[in-house]
């Protein structure tokens with residue numbers, strides 16, 4: 001018997017058919033963020049770096065992608081190492097702008113044609129993000145909620161253009177492009193006119209969303225946040241703000257797992273939202289103390305979020321995006337670890353004997369429900385994961401370090 005056959009038999013005892021789980025899992029899309037490869041720098045100018053916006057990368061590990069072709073080369077490598085279906089999550093600042101500086105209120109479809117062609121060639125659909133940071137007009141901490149009308153108008157124009165570009169992408173790829181909107185607006189010190197700032201943000205969003213696009217082309221997601229670096233005291237786009245706005249304006253919420261108190265249970269929020277709405281965008285991340293963006297690992301939080309997606313029956317209507325950036329280690333290794341961890345968590349959740357668990361719960365057998373959940377950790381999960389990797393033509397876990405180290409030597413090492 002192969003290792004997989006042993007595992008298949010073990011799961012079958014609980015009524016779980018591993019073959020059909022593996023088949024279903026491979027079609028669940030995970031949107032891979034472009035920004036892990038270059039430390040969220042973007043390509044608007046040579047040597048662009050992330051500045052401000054409540055987020056930061058730390059570390060200076062060699063091998064960072066310094067051009068779009070290097071970033072694509074790295075992404076192509078990543079795609080050979082992550083099993084299943086993927087999308088590309090692109091930030092507006094990653095356009096191909098040529099030698100002339102194109103400001104954010106001037107972006108157009110043509111600057112993203114190269115990405116669309118590359119994505120089609122690599123069997124990827126694209127998701128999109130407005131870039132509201134690393135810009136002189138974001139330096140005072142406000143964009144769409146700014147009380148300075150010139151600044152506000154600039155960012156409204158940026159977002160309108162992002163939506164138009166997202167709709168264009170969606171039409172070409174025949175799959176809705178999910179446009180995530182995250183703005184850094186907030187204050188380091190105590191804000192007095194909180195209602196005022198939130199009213200301005202609402203007004204900006206109302207104007208932006210007055211232009212309607214077909215849901216087949218693009219969909220808007222609004223990303224909530226508790227606090228950021230430099231916006232510790234007040235974030236305009238808080239969870240409550242966007243939850244209300246999204247519910248009243250038929251928009252999708254984006255929950256970033258790093259945007260809550262570290263003690264908060266993000267997975268618990270899902271059923272409360274998904275009861276009223278089929279769609280949600282997740283930014284899968286690993287918060288640590290004050291930082292929201294460590295490389296995702298196959299840990300309890302990611303497992304619990306995955307379990308909720310599966311148990312709620314809404315996995316197919318939810319959108320899973322990755323959001324982390326670590327420049328202190330091999331960036332390709334970081335990408336691969338994070339994306340694979342998310343997929344592992346989905347597999348773990350899909351292998352649950354859900355019907356039996358519900359039966360125990362409904363019949364008041366709390367002990368048996370708990371014990372069966374506990375048993376899941378001892379199942380031969382690794383054998384099923386390896387089989388999934390093999391069936392999807394990517395290396396198993398134990399081969400990764402060698403492959404990534406080799407890429408570092410032969411490709412990344414040449415960049416310095």
Ligand SMILES: C[C@H](O)[C@H](O)[C@@H](O)C(=O)CO
Nearest residue numbers: 035040055129182256323
């Ligand atoms: C680069 C992304 O837009 C960013 O990480 C955002 O999604 C976020 O989570 C900010 O904290």
Ligand SMILES: [Mn+2]
Nearest residue numbers: 223256283323
């Ligand atoms: Mn995020």
